[in-house]
Amino acid sequence: MxxxxxxxxxxxxxxxxxxxxxxxxxxxxxxxxxxxxxxxxxxxxxxxxxxxxxxxxxxxxxxxxxxxxxxxxxxxxxxxxxxxxxxxxxxxxxxxxxxxxxxxxxxxxxxxxxxxxxxxxxxxxxxxxxxxxxxxxxxxxxxxxxxxxxxxxxxxxxxxxxxxxxxxxxxxxAPPFGQPPPASFSGKAKFVTKGEVEVFINGDPLSYRDLYEGREEDLRVTAESRPEDFKVGDILVVRSRSRTTFRGVIIALEALDGSVYVPIRLTHLSRLRDEANPKQVTTEMIASAKSEPTKGATDGEMLAAWASFGLPAADKGGSEWFQPDQANVWNTWATVITDEMILPWKVPAEK
Incomplete structure (x- = not known):
């Protein structure tokens, strides 16, 4: 203007x-x-x-x-x-x-x-x-x-x-009274599941550190990625496979300074073809895949692992659990990060 x-x-x-x-x-x-x-x-x-x-x-x-x-x-x-x-x-x-x-x-x-x-x-x-x-x-x-x-x-x-x-x-x-969230920020992806999981931004896989300290055969993942730059328009792709009944996946992006976060909710995600190549996912492909993911099943340990990140709960506007439709089958979901998905956030004092 x-x-x-x-x-x-x-x-x-x-x-x-x-x-x-x-x-x-x-x-x-x-x-x-x-x-x-x-x-x-x-x-x-x-x-x-x-x-x-x-x-x-x-x-x-x-x-x-x-x-x-x-x-x-x-x-x-x-x-x-x-x-x-x-x-x-x-x-x-x-x-x-x-x-x-x-x-x-x-x-x-x-x-x-x-x-x-x-x-x-x-x-x-x-x-x-x-x-x-x-x-x-x-x-x-x-x-x-x-x-x-x-x-x-x-x-x-x-x-x-x-x-x-x-x-x-x-x-x-509280928006819209506060300053609008930034269109880009440096942060980490944080996610939890019981199985295998892969996360991509614009086709590039995110490297992450698994914080889970239990047995490897439990197949539990409590992870945060290395610092990345995220922005409006980025394509986030999540792939997961699990052989368990409780195979929910949950993910959010959080700014390094705690100023904003991006909760990933069911309505944000589109279920893609299982064989979809994350490097070839486009906004048009996401828009045409109108089906939302299945709500994820969890156990107490998964809930505790996610709570350890200190992010808002689902009933407070935070991320929601989703899961593969069938056990031991790779499922792929994707979303485009939009302005309205980037929410103000303050890191609790104890963190």
Whole structure:
């Protein structure tokens, strides 16, 4: 986004909202008003910025409507049905966009695929455009929260001051209020299974250190890879084989500084052909393989091994267990790392 557009954007789109936040927090030099009012102004300003996404979504639906009309007039029944289903699915998920799910459902029909790809490109560009205005909004909001916290503390209203401090911490901890995760980071892959496992990034196998100290015949793997550079758009491939009943696999990527991590969940993964060559896996191949992996079976030792890494549990948004469909058969899964998969993370103090 060029500088002139950024200045216009801040003045026209953000200006009123930022002024409202600044004005709300101060009342003629007296003690600032309550947190609820200040927070409401911030969330309203954020919603105003996000209206751009609503406009983009409407443009995409209009493009789908035009394509549907063209396919209908041309009596292309199958194509018309595909376009109609895409429009219905997109409408049903309004406000809940998930890039990984959208990419998984990219159509093989070229005219529809072209619209879907253009939408992804436009959404990515819009996200980059909004980074600076959103960062400025967060900065101003934090400034006013700081003033509010000071005023409440000086007035002896300690419970409210503590609530304001918690809100300031939320700015750091929780997207979309905190700074957006980086598009790349240096980190390690961490994974656990009971069997054989291979992990690849863009076709290259990851070297790893097995931390399991039990018997070799147990076939247990508790591993972390050597440091690697990961980025949005990387293709992660996992292959596994096990002869046991409890043959679950779980994997995540974690930044070396603990700032972010990438949990790998069932909805992220596509099951590829068992004979798929990791060096030849493409984004198109992943998108066309729509089947998710089977939920993984585990035993207590596997759960304890994964817990030892200190990453969030599945019910907290962390990685999920998956497994080969049959014992003693290699299965292959893959995913493309997206922006939304890279989540903020803080290393616990005990680590």
């Amino acid at each position: 060029n500088r002139s557009f950024f200045r216009w954007f801040l003045m026209v789109v953000c200006g009123g909202a930022l002024a409202a936040i600044s004005g709300l927090a101060q009342d003629g030099g007296r003690t600032p008003v309550d947190l609820a009012g200040l927070k409401a102004s911030f969330e309203g300003a954020l919603a105003k910025l996000d209206e751009r996404y609503v406009q983009l979504d409407q443009s995409y639906l209009q493009a789908l409507a035009r394509l549907l009309e063209a396919e209908t007039q041309a009596a292309n029944l199958e194509a018309a049905v595909m376009v109609k289903k895409e429009a219905e699915a997109f409408t049903a998920s309004a406000g809940k966009f998930k890039e990984a799910v959208f990419r998984r459902n990219l159509s093989k029909y070229e005219p529809l695929n072209r619209l879907q790809t253009k939408y992804l490109e436009a959404r990515s560009a819009l996200t980059r455009e909004l980074e600076r205005p959103k960062s400025e909004l967060v900065r101003r909001y934090d400034q006013e929260l700081d003033k509010l916290q000071v005023g409440l503390t000086q007035a002896g209203n300690l419970p409210e001051a503590l609530a304001v401090r918690e809100e300031r911490q939320r700015l750091i901890d």
